[in-house]
Amino acid sequence: MSFNNLDQLYRQVIMDHYKNPRNKGEIEDSVTVDMNNPTCGDRIHLTLDVQDGIVKEAKFDGEGCSISMASASMMTQVIKGKPVDEALKYSQIFSDMMLGKEYDDSVDLGDIEALQGVAKFPARIKCATLSWKAMEKGIDQQSE
Known part of the structure; x- marks a missing residue:
């Protein structure tokens, strides 16, 4: 697949998550x-x-650019059902990817x-990482 075709596919994935966000909403009695x-x-x-070290559910709401909202949608999809340590590992991998650092590419990132x-x-890195930083903060709060 050529670079232009891959770039177009990635744009389509981002726009799909932006227009049809996964896990939008709120969980009652939660972090x-x-x-x-x-x-x-x-x-x-x-x-x-x-619960018991597992991210049972993750939902988001908010407003912002397509990158920010798509990233939140993708993040909630990937961390649901994962142990907290694994969710934090995904966050580190995502952060490294955003900063252009080497990252563990053996992990299936899916739409991310x-x-x-x-x-x-x-200038757009903060848009993409906002939901991930929120997730890290939420896990820190939960473990206190």
């Missing part, structure tokens, strides 16, 4: 994190149900791979 990116106005309201091009646009 709640509200974060925003004042630079561009993205905001996220993330709720997590963590579509966001790797964001690394070329430093």
Whole structure:
């Protein structure tokens, strides 16, 4: 597949998650994190149900650019049902990918791979990582 075709496919994946977000909503009686990116106005309201070290459920609401909202949708999909340590590992891999660092490419990132091009646009990295930072904060809160 040529680079242009791959780039187009990634854009389609991002737009699909933006227009049809997965796990949008709120979980009652859960860990709640509200974060925003004042630079561009993205905001996220993330709720997590963590039981016995497993992320049982993850939902988000918010508003922002397509990258921010698509990233939140993808993040909630990948962490649901995962042990907390694995969810945090995905977050580290995603952060490394955004910063252009080497990352563990043996892990199946699924749709998240579509966001790797964001690394070329430093101003958009905060958009892509907002929900991931919220998830890390939520897991920290839950473990306190």
